[in-house]
Amino acid sequence: MAQFHLTPNSIQEVLETHDEDVIVTNHEGIIMKATRISGHRYGLEAEDLIGKSVYELEKEGIFTPAVTPLVLKQKKKIVTIQKTASGSKILITGMPFFNYNGDVDYVISYSYDVSELLVIQDYMKEIEYEMAKVQEEVQHLRRQMFTASEYIMRSKCTQEAFSTARRVASLDVPVVLYGELGTGKTTIAKEMHKESMRSNGPFIEFDCATIPESIFLKELVGEQSSDTITVPGLLSIAEGGTFFLKNVDRMSLHLQAKVAKIFKEERFQPLGCEFSIPLHVRIICSSETDLQRAVSEKKFLGELYYLLNIVPITLKPLRDRIEDVSALISHFLQTFSAKYKTEKMMTDLVFTQLLQLEWRGNIQELRHVIERLVVHSVGEVIDTHDLPHEYRLPEDDFSDFTLVGETLPVILEQVEMQILNRAKKRYKTTTEMARILGISQPSVVRKLKKYTQTEENI
Structure with missing residues (x-):
C-alpha cells in the first residue's frame, strides 16, 4: 500500500483551502485541525472540536463509532457509517498518514451525509433508466428500419x-x-x-x-x-x-x-x-x-x-425492368392511397404512359410521381390530364393504330392487340387479365398466342 506523509505546515495549507467536512487527528485521537464546516453535522462549531479527544466525544454520544481508533489499529483506509446524536447517518472515511518511521502520525477523515449520497444514487438510477429507454428506442428503430421496407421483384x-x-x-x-x-x-x-x-x-x-x-x-x-x-x-x-x-x-x-x-x-x-x-x-x-x-x-x-x-x-435500371415498373406503380398507388386516406384508381392510358417513360431517377423518381398523382388529382380516377407536363407523352407515342386506309375489323384487331399487351404488362396472370377484361381465361391465352404470332410475322 502506498504511504502518505505530511509535514507540519502542509496540514494547515490543506485545511484552509478545503470546503468539505475534513478533520485531522493525531495518533492519540486528539483533533488537531478541522475545516470551517466541520462539527455542523454534530451540532457543534469547528472551534468546539479543536483539542477534543475523539474517544471522549464518542463516549458523550456525539458520534459513534469514532473512525480514528479503527484507522490507528488497522493502519489502512477505513470507510464506515457513523451515527450522530441527532440520529442522522454519515458516511465517514478515515485515512492514515505515516511518519518516516512508518508509524501513523495523523488520521484525516472526511464525511458525507448519507442523505446526499441517496440523492446521488437516485439520480444515477434515473440516468440508468433513461439510458435503458434510449437503448430500447434504438433497438426499436433498428427493428423498424429493417421491417418497414417491401421488395418488388417481378423481373x-x-x-x-x-x-x-x-x-x-x-x-x-x-x-x-x-x-x-x-x-x-x-x-x-x-x-x-x-x-x-x-x-x-x-x-x-x-x-x-x-x-x-x-x-x-x-x-x-x-x-x-x-x-x-x-x-x-x-x-x-x-x-x-x-x-x-x-x-x-x-x-x-x-x-x-x-x-x-x-x-x-x-x-x-x-x-x-x-x-x-x-x-x-x-x-x-x-x-x-x-x-x-x-x-x-x-x-x-x-x-x-x-x-x-x-x-x-x-x-x-427501371427502364430495363418493365415488370418491376408495372408492379411498383400498383404498389405505390396503393401505398399512397392508404397514407392519404383516399381511394385512387388509374386509367389504362395513364398506366401505359408511365410504363413507356425512361425513369432516369429509377424507383425514387417513380415513387415521387405516383405520390404527386395521388395528392394532386381531383377525382378518384387519375387521368392523363393529372400527369405532370414533363411526364406526358403525345398521343401518337402510345397509340399505334390508324384510321386511314384500314378497314374496321383491322382497326379493331389493332385496338384489341394493344389492350391485351397493356393488360399483359399490368397484370401477372392470364386469369387476372381475363377477370379485368371480362372474357374467359382460355380466350385470353388464345388471343395472346394469336397476336404474338402476328407480331413475329411483321
Missing part, C-alpha cells in the same frame, strides 16, 4: 440480384452493389444486414459523395480531442455490425489509399491517437460506375478494388 434480373444477396448475406465477405441512383442499392444492403450474423449490430451508412474530403477521415476514424476523450468515428460506431460505404467510386485516390490500408490491416487509428483499434465490421459498398473500368482508367485504386469486389451484384 428476372431483380430476383437474381436479391437471390445472390441473400445467399452471401450470412458470409462475412465484402460486397459491391452496382447500379444507377435509385435502383435499390441501399435497400438490398439493409436486407443483407438483416439476414447476416451481424443483424443485432448497427447498420451505418457512410456516403463518400456527400462528405467533404477535409473531414472525411475524421468522420471515418474519429479523433482524440484531449488526453482522455476520443471522439468516435463511424467505423467505431459500426462495431459488430455492417458498414455501408455508399458511392465508393466518388472517393478520391488519396483517400482510397488510406481506406485500403484500413481494410487490409483490419485496424484503424483515430486522428491524434497513438493507438489503433481493431476493425470488426462487415463491409458493403455501392458504386454507380464500373469499378473495374475505373481501375483500368486509373481512377480507382486496384488494391482497394480487389479488397472490396469479392461479390459484385448489379441492379439494373
Whole structure:
C-alpha cells in the first residue's frame, strides 16, 4: 500500500483551502485541525472540536463509532457509517498518514451525509433508466428500419440480384452493389444486414459523395480531442455490425489509399491517437460506375478494388425492368392511397404512359410521381390530364393504330392487340387479365398466342 506523509505546515495549507467536512487527528485521537464546516453535522462549531479527544466525544454520544481508533489499529483506509446524536447517518472515511518511521502520525477523515449520497444514487438510477429507454428506442428503430421496407421483384434480373444477396448475406465477405441512383442499392444492403450474423449490430451508412474530403477521415476514424476523450468515428460506431460505404467510386485516390490500408490491416487509428483499434465490421459498398473500368482508367485504386469486389451484384435500371415498373406503380398507388386516406384508381392510358417513360431517377423518381398523382388529382380516377407536363407523352407515342386506309375489323384487331399487351404488362396472370377484361381465361391465352404470332410475322 502506498504511504502518505505530511509535514507540519502542509496540514494547515490543506485545511484552509478545503470546503468539505475534513478533520485531522493525531495518533492519540486528539483533533488537531478541522475545516470551517466541520462539527455542523454534530451540532457543534469547528472551534468546539479543536483539542477534543475523539474517544471522549464518542463516549458523550456525539458520534459513534469514532473512525480514528479503527484507522490507528488497522493502519489502512477505513470507510464506515457513523451515527450522530441527532440520529442522522454519515458516511465517514478515515485515512492514515505515516511518519518516516512508518508509524501513523495523523488520521484525516472526511464525511458525507448519507442523505446526499441517496440523492446521488437516485439520480444515477434515473440516468440508468433513461439510458435503458434510449437503448430500447434504438433497438426499436433498428427493428423498424429493417421491417418497414417491401421488395418488388417481378423481373428476372431483380430476383437474381436479391437471390445472390441473400445467399452471401450470412458470409462475412465484402460486397459491391452496382447500379444507377435509385435502383435499390441501399435497400438490398439493409436486407443483407438483416439476414447476416451481424443483424443485432448497427447498420451505418457512410456516403463518400456527400462528405467533404477535409473531414472525411475524421468522420471515418474519429479523433482524440484531449488526453482522455476520443471522439468516435463511424467505423467505431459500426462495431459488430455492417458498414455501408455508399458511392465508393466518388472517393478520391488519396483517400482510397488510406481506406485500403484500413481494410487490409483490419485496424484503424483515430486522428491524434497513438493507438489503433481493431476493425470488426462487415463491409458493403455501392458504386454507380464500373469499378473495374475505373481501375483500368486509373481512377480507382486496384488494391482497394480487389479488397472490396469479392461479390459484385448489379441492379439494373427501371427502364430495363418493365415488370418491376408495372408492379411498383400498383404498389405505390396503393401505398399512397392508404397514407392519404383516399381511394385512387388509374386509367389504362395513364398506366401505359408511365410504363413507356425512361425513369432516369429509377424507383425514387417513380415513387415521387405516383405520390404527386395521388395528392394532386381531383377525382378518384387519375387521368392523363393529372400527369405532370414533363411526364406526358403525345398521343401518337402510345397509340399505334390508324384510321386511314384500314378497314374496321383491322382497326379493331389493332385496338384489341394493344389492350391485351397493356393488360399483359399490368397484370401477372392470364386469369387476372381475363377477370379485368371480362372474357374467359382460355380466350385470353388464345388471343395472346394469336397476336404474338402476328407480331413475329411483321
